[in-house]
Amino acid sequence: MTRPSDVAAELRRVLDPVVSDAGLYLEDVAVSPAGRRSVVRVVVDLPDGPGGVDSDSLTDVSRKVSAALDEADVVRGAYTLEVSTPGISRPLTTARHFRRAQGRLVVARTAGGEVRGRIVEVAGEDVVLDTGSRHVVALADITSATVEPELGRPTTDAEEG
Structure with missing residues (x-):
């Protein structure tokens, strides 16, 4: 049985270059069960400095992430993909x-x-x-x-x- 941390690590390996190529930073990847499905949460951000990820960039990277996940077939079974930015409530740790x-x-x-x-x-x-x-x-x-x-x-x- 594959552990969630192993799946998240593999997702990070697959998605990091995709997100980076889109000019963004892969902040976090998590997979959690949701009934018979899984939820794959991908959090992206600007690589550095002030500003925000605009909606066009978020839409573009969402499509690219979805295509990469379909191709890599890392997540078993049906899943819902959520791609977002950290938002204002993110703890500042770095x-x-x-x-x-x-x-x-x-x-x-x-x-x-x-x-x-x-x-x-x-x-x-x-x-x-x-x-x-x-x-x-x-x-x-x-x-x-x-x-x-x-x-x-x-x-x-x-x-x-």
Whole structure:
């Protein structure tokens, strides 16, 4: 019997070049049972920097992922394919995640407490936040961080996604 982690690893191997060729980054792949079917969830993102994956790019990569899955025949039986972006609720865990959230308001938790500010930049292994003044937090010191939704704040094209 094939383990779900083995299937996910094989899916990542098959899909990574497909997603990369589409100019995107393969963030995650997961397979879960859903009755008699499986659900294959593929999460894609921009490779780096602020901005968002536009709907045309998401549609294009979805078609390419579907074709690659049909050809590779990795998932046994019937399945539903879901291709999406990480969304605002994704925990920020890597320097790339923080760079992707540049310009956004975040809450970062460290052993010393909570810091709330707008990401100005990621410089090496440090996140620079505007908290009313410039506040530098080492990535290694951040135990958890998330983007804080800002209702009613107009976004720029670089901040969408």
